[in-house]
Amino acid sequence: DTEVTQTPKHLVMGMTNKKSLKCEQHMGHRAMYWYKQKAKKPPELMFVYSYEKLSINESVPSRFSPECPNSSLLNLHLHALQPEDSALYLCASSHYLHNGQGIDGYTFGSGTRLTVV
């Protein structure tokens, strides 16, 4: 299995709703990521998980809450979002190179297109 699977593909939510985005990979990758992409812009990194622990939070508002319950799953919990949070949310994973030489093999999911109304 060489894929990153994201669900749902599309999500419409109200500003008072609570919803979650899900990401799954079975490649044995121990680094997982959330990116946000607005229309006609490049993806922007939000969070990095390394060995199931949060290692980077790019100053993301607390209405976005990531969770990594195990090495194959990554969730993004959403609460009290604003219309400007409407975007494509991409999940990615990668593996650690041997001998501490860093990370490689980034694989992206197809994303969840989120609309906040």
Add this chain to the structure above:
Amino acid sequence: DAKTTQPTSMDCAEGRAANLPCNHSTISGNEYVYWYRQIHSQGPQYIIHGLKNNETNEMASLIITEDRKSSTLILPHATLRDTAVYYCIVRRGSEKLVFGKGTKLTVNP
């Protein structure tokens, strides 16, 4: 990680080679050049990467200048399905994969 400069957009005729340039004049010796592409409404897809030698795989070729300050991604026989945004990224093995603005390649019939 070093920054890159790419043209905003390019056009290519179907069946012809698409040559996408990237400038990375501040690249350091241990930084690799990576290329990704993003077809509309899909996640980014890895294409190829290299350090200083030219590289080729089933998708593309990567030509890196001897001084490593620039590179060119070559799609040898572009098809309509190659229409996408192409991102040139220079990075060490750090955790962050940071995307610049990329080049919007349009392959025309």
